[in-house]
Ligand SMILES: [Zn+2]
């Protein structure tokens with residue numbers, strides 16, 4: 001894997017190597033780092049993974065891009081550090097006079113999560129901006145083109161997959177919230193992704209050994225959320241330290257606190273840094 005500083009503006013196309021570009025690597029409540037959002041790029045395809053409250057500024061400052069440049073998006077779950085910029089993004093696509101691109105975002109999601117996203121988060125600010133001839137308000141489909149992955153397995157955890165314009169994505173359920181959820185039946189719907197059979201991006205999850213057992217050995221690199229202190233809804237660095245050395249060396253920590261410089265994480269592969277590109281051979 002090559003690590004390069006982001007050019008400004010970032011090109012949303014490349015020669016065909018899979019790359020992850022972090023526009024932010026911070027926590028939900030951090031004050032310095034942008035929220036943990038990234039862009040996957042391969043050939044002519046890009047997919048923005050999550051877009052939190054800091055998303056629009058992070059896109060500009062870390063990658064020199066504007067929201068109108070974004071065409072495709074995948075949302076892992078509904079916390080504000082993952083969806084807080086989504087209304088702004090979708091309204092900009094629909095209403096900005098400068099938008100020369102397609103005004104609908106392609107959104108990769110299960111049907112169940114699409115409904116949660118619209119009904120529980122987006123509707124309030126997006127439904128009544130216009131009405132159609134019969135006085136009906138806007139719906140999810142006026143802003144988004146839904147890309148629905150196929151079910152790969154339902155048990156022991158739901159895994160769905162799609163080949164999105166050459167980027168192979170498996171979305172798997174994670175155990176993130178509530179803090180006492182020990183099974184998927186008790187947990188709210190949250191996802192992580194496994195990309196091109198080589199990169200694991202956990203998004204937000206508690207420490208989950210069975211997830212590492214499932215994907216760890218197949219992964220060249222694991223981007224894992226992490227907390228420097230014990231945390232009820234995220235994997236902590238202390239917990240990740242218990243993993244075998246061979247796995248730890250693949251782990252690039254992400255979604256970490258603003259005080260990251262104070263911590264020694266030399267037993268891991270490294271820290272994912274905002275404004276950097278992680279390019280796979
Ligand atoms: Zn988060």
Ligand SMILES: [Zn+2]
Pocket residue numbers: 077079176204
């Ligand atoms: Zn979260």
